[in-house]
Amino acid sequence: MNKVWKDKKAICIFLAPALLLFTVIVVFPIFMSAYYSFFDWNGMTDATFVGFKNYMELFTSKSAGFPKTLGNAFLLAALSVFIQLPVSLFLAIVLAKGVKGEKFFVALFFTPVLISTVVIGQLWMKIYNPEYGVVNTILRNLGLDNLTRVWLGEKSTALIAVFIPILWQYVGYHMLLLYAGIKSISKELTESAKIDGANGWQAARYITIPLLKPVIQVCAIFAVTGSLKAFDMIYVLTNGGPAHASEVPSTLMVSMIFGRNRYGFGSSIAIFIIFICFFFAILIKKAFSIGGKQYE
Amino acid sequence: MNKHKNISIGRKINYVILIIWALIQMFPIYWMFTFSLKDNSEIFGENMFGLPRQWLWENYAAALKVGNIAKYFLNSVIVTGFTIAITVIFSLMATYALTRMIWRGRALVNNYIMLGLTIPIHAAILPVFLILSKLKMTNSYQALIIPYAAFALAMSILIASSFIEGIPKELEEAACIDGCNVYQIFYKIIMPMMKPCLSTLAIFVFLQAWNELMFAVTFISNSDYRTLPVGIQTLCGSYTTDWGPIGAALVIATFPTLLVYCFMSRKIQESMAAGAVKG
């Protein structure tokens, strides 16, 4: 068998198309961005080499406020790993156990991901609308007028108000991955555990979740890298405002590159995002591979 | 007896949670549909969430006529279809080499692929555009298919890897003893075993390609190749926007995806249900 799996020619044939496409269209642009990040360049006229000045500015410029955006992105990543993923896992396990209308629920729970962020964004703008929005209307009807807010417009609430829709929208995304993962685990294992006297949750805890580790790992990587790159919903809801309160690295990067024509500086933000995402992706992989070897 | 009761109460609680969550998830569809039948004064005024006072079906006519939505829809289908096909094939092949086959540098290439998850799409617009422009590939379907496939590869390979690990190696070993070569093993053992994964991959690649906007705006100038998200955007005026027809166009864009998804998810279930006992 090993001889078959060591066939060099086959390895090349299997890998070549993906690697080639990937290198030309994805990795090459990363190198171009890295190159641009050492220049003061507006994207159109001549560039001036400035060395590490852009990177220094990331951490020294008060008006750009990059460290704060990084903090916001980390918060989103933490929320998605510790709130979004457990919720998704719970739903996936409940559904995969087999409830009435299982298919219907799976399909329905996934729909927010299918609907474009523009629509979801518009919907949440209405939910948060200070005059007619759902949130404030409910608060007023409960007699809690003093709790009503301009949710997207106040510095203290804007960030969390933007994060809630993001976390909510992608619950279905992770749920589907986990659900498919559970479904591909052989039924006999959970059944035999049940015969041995384990209840449903014990079976989930001791059989399903450990076997699901490869999928959970993938979800964790997607959740973290996705959070660190989050852009669309924030752009629609607040565009980083008010006064940078809900700014994340991606919104700052886009406003630098395309708003202010600071292509070089924007590229340095991009490189930083790439670096951080890569770092966390590897970290998660490492964390899961410790003690996880027996499942391979 | 007591234990059985506990379980059924637990089931009921689960069920209530599922139904509440289902209602929440249904709300966007309801809202999008009513939104598509309103005018600006209702959409932005006091009747944001209620049923339309007047059902403005003409919004749909406006979207179809002005927006040229039908053509853009077809373009989106072409672009997304090819993207899915290319991504799924390429990533399954690569995944097999990256998870099953034995060679030096495998871990390194696995990590290299992860780079694909890290790049913020807006930072890539100009570099990718420059590459496409050098290849004389702007203004064509492949101007979108190739970048979409490339950017979906990392995700697909990662998902596929997590699934392939669940396939017992014994099957392949048996095939090997029967004299199959590596290509036959891939085609006859791995591909069929990966069927549930295939539809999952298709859905996730679909998600990335179908709603993508910025690449589509930048790389395509000729409206013959314009995709749906860009087409819908052109319903926005430069100073003022009539949101009703946009809602209608969004419904037109979304409902087929819901149908395709339902079809796909049945496929997933079917292929996974093989041998499974209904709980």
Next chain:
Amino acid sequence: MNSFRKVTALLLLVTLSLGLAACGSKTATDEAGTQKAADTKTEDAQTASDPEETTEEVTLTLWSIATESDAFHPAYVKAIEEFEANHPGVTINFETFENESYKTKIKSAVAANELPDVFFTWGGGFSQSFVESGKVLPLDDYYPEYEDGITKTVLANATYDGVIYGSAICTPVSCLFYNKAMFDEKGLKAPETYEDFVNVCQAFIDDGITPIGISVKDTWVLAMTHDALTLKSAGPEKTAAAITRTEGISYNDPDFLESAKKVKELADMGAFIEGATGLSNDEACQLFYNGTVPMYITGSWMAGSIQTDAENPADFDVAPIPVINKDNAAITDFMGGASDTLMASASSEHPDLAAAAVFELTRAISHYSYLDGAGIPAWTVDYDAGEVNDMTQKIADYTTSATSFTLWFDTLMTSEDAGEYLALLQQLYIGDLTPEGFVEAMAAQLEN
């Protein structure tokens, strides 16, 4: 299916490897290479004979933001028909894009040298780097033919270093739109001075009505108000000089401080709609159209929108922005001007035709969009415009008797300064910055 897969895979592989090879050899000489290619192309094209004399089929590509649902779209279509009729054998391939994503698209197109023959852009700071990159066609040689229709003053925003690079479609200006019915109810009149304006606001506030609709989330709407107040405090010359980084003029100046203070004062007295920081322009406008708030300061395009979006368009009227400092500014000084512009690409294969298209299209679009009530004309009106809606006509009259036009800050400034300006303005509104802090930060940005 199987063989189909194989073929697709193979084809892609071949394309990609070819691509990779092509890329590898070119990237080293990347920028220099494209630049040179563009230059030689232009020379070739200019030495070619006048295409109007030949009968060969020519296609010009035109990009704009006049999408099919935009108020300007019909005017573009008529203008293109007219141009094609006047130049037999010429076809214009008209492509439209949404405003915000177009800004990204056009910048990328300049960078990748993929500009179309003729393209829509904004005058002032926005296009400055396009011109500096050498990818825009200079139009000085072509202008004299059209100078009767459009003055050099109007084209000032498309003139860089004394060279004309574009021609204008319309001259939108900032105005004070108000609900006349609500004003009449209280016996109020459109304010002409800032004191009047504050009194009007106070009168509404006393009655429990918030007087001014505004969006701070879409910061350009807040900027419309602040720009206009600044102009009416500091006057046109000083304002323009300060924001275009003119030597010796600092933004840290009492006149600029004054307008920042006024914005703060209005915000503190509760003149702006509650929750403006969370409202988009569309949402805020709706509150004006449905009679929740009686005033809205924005560009003249609102005159057209009122006709379609308000229930009773006749309730509404328009007035110039009130004056803060009589010594510096007059009621006839206007914020705005000819910024919506067409330009031609320097690498167009038919530069003469592209240049002709820039002028003749803008002339016709200016004409037809005015008749449609969509825009305030940039070109001389030598036709009957009696049918146009009253508000648009009124604004057109303002512009003909205007003593000055100053382009909006965020258009006139370079993109980088504009981005910082909008961010600072939001901080001023929220109270993160004092008016003093705001002018200091502005001065620092403009002097770095």
